[in-house]
Amino acid sequence: MSMYPIASYTVGANTSNGITFSNIPQTFTHLHIRIFGRSYNGTAGSNTAVQYNGDSGSNYSYHYFGGDGAAVFSGGAASQTSANFGWVAGNNQTAGVFAISLIDILDYTNTNKYKVSKAIVGIDNNGSGLAGQWSGLWLNTAAINQIFVNANGWAQNSTIQIYGVTTSTIGTF
Amino acid sequence: MPIPAAASAGTTHGAIVPIASTLLNSATGTVYFPNIPQIYQDLMVVMTVRSDNVSFAGQVSYSIYLNSASNTANFSGTDITFTPTNQFSSRRTTSTPTYGYQSSGVTPTYASSGPNSFAGCVVNILNYANTTTYKTALMKIGGDSGGTVSSGSAIVAGLWANTAAITALTIGPYGNFVPGTMISLYGVRSVGQ
Numbered sequence: 001m002s003m004y005p006i007a008s009y010t011v012g013a014n015t016s017n018g019i020t021f022s023n024i025p026q027t028f029t030h031l032h033i034r035i036f037g038r039s040y041n042g043t044a045g046s047n048t049a050v051q052y053n054g055d056s057g058s059n060y061s062y063h064y065f066g067g068d069g070a071a072v073f074s075g076g077a078a079s080q081t082s083a084n085f086g087w088v089a090g091n092n093q094t095a096g097v098f099a100i101s102l103i104d105i106l107d108y109t110n111t112n113k114y115k116v117s118k119a120i121v122g123i124d125n126n127g128s129g130l131a132g133q134w135s136g137l138w139l140n141t142a143a144i145n146q147i148f149v150n151a152n153g154w155a156q157n158s159t160i161q162i163y164g165v166t167t168s169t170i171g172t173f
Numbered sequence: 174m175p176i177p178a179a180a181s182a183g184t185t186h187g188a189i190v191p192i193a194s195t196l197l198n199s200a201t202g203t204v205y206f207p208n209i210p211q212i213y214q215d216l217m218v219v220m221t222v223r224s225d226n227v228s229f230a231g232q233v234s235y236s237i238y239l240n241s242a243s244n245t246a247n248f249s250g251t252d253i254t255f256t257p258t259n260q261f262s263s264r265r266t267t268s269t270p271t272y273g274y275q276s277s278g279v280t281p282t283y284a285s286s287g288p289n290s291f292a293g294c295v296v297n298i299l300n301y302a303n304t305t306t307y308k309t310a311l312m313k314i315g316g317d318s319g320g321t322v323s324s325g326s327a328i329v330a331g332l333w334a335n336t337a338a339i340t341a342l343t344i345g346p347y348g349n350f351v352p353g354t355m356i357s358l359y360g361v362r363s364v365g366q
Binding site for chain 1 (some may be wrong): 174175176186187189214215247249250251252253254260261263264266267297299300301303305306307309310311312313319328329330331332334336344361362363364366
């Protein structure tokens with residue numbers, strides 16, 4: 001299994017807009033996404049909402065478990081207009097603090113399966129924080145060729161890196 | 174953001190690049206990785222680890238000191254941990270900086286399990302060379318010694334409240350790493366790197 005970088009985006013200035021990655025190559029087996037994220041408008045723990053292929057219908061679900069430094073919790077929701085890639089830091093936290101989400105979307109080109117994602121997520125703000133895991137489902141068998149992510153507005157210096165993952169060691173090293 | 178059609182496995186470099194690795198053949202307090210290249214997007218530390226610590230029934234906490242072993246200020250962390258019999262979440266703040274960057278992974282302990290049980294641990298440190306943001310790391314760790322109390326898994330978020338680029342890592346447990354512990358450091362390339 002090998003991993004190859006296919007897209008990189010750094011937020012240059014605070015924005016209320018989401019980010020769309022289009023023309024996603026259909027040549028890999030899985031996608032891996034690495035988010036270093038902070039919300040411009042939202043508070044700590046704002047969700048990273050994701051939509052695929054421009055679908056804004058109620059075709060998503062998600063669930064999660066996590067800890068906030070004091071308690072363990074879990075939850076989920078069905079018939080949502082987006083799935084989630086976890087949490088981001090918020091504008092009520094110390095400047096410079098960002099969350100990490102490490103996301104895997106498996107078999108994203110398979111047209112016989114609904115699409116599922118798994119995210120390991122964490123953020124710490126010296127005295128408060130979150131750590132946990134999310135999963136998200138898109139109830140659609142279409143191959144994923146576009147990903148839209150938003151976190152109630154992205155803060156400057158947030159970064160999103162997308163990688164393709166192969167099942168064999170093809171390519172140039 | 175349209176992705177160029179050329180972004181395929183045949184035209185891009187592999188993303189994960191080995192930087193350094195060490196396999197311990199004697200009990201060791203800390204492992205030091207100096208002179209970390211500043212050319213990657215992220216760092217990833219992959220460890221199979223075990224401590225000789227016997228004071229924390231089933232828990233071994235790791236510290237990752239950034240840039241120098243003596244630099245333990247401004248570190249904090251939040252974790253969620255599962256054992257066969259319990260689940261909990263805890264945090265460490267800069268009021269207890271001795272523990273360094275992040276901690277509270279669950280691994281087999283030297284005293285309570287057989288000699289061959291080690292924990293698997295992966296730490297991702299994103300944007301480590303950036304000089305604008307604080308540094309966040311995310312650890313995944315799991316250890317099993319036959320379903321005993323010293324088995325478990327955890328996710329840990331860590332913060333170093335400093336905007337300096339990370340140029341060195343010092344990694345250590347409570348007590349010492351036992352022989353057989355292996356720690357490897359990788360760079361994670363982004364597009365164009």
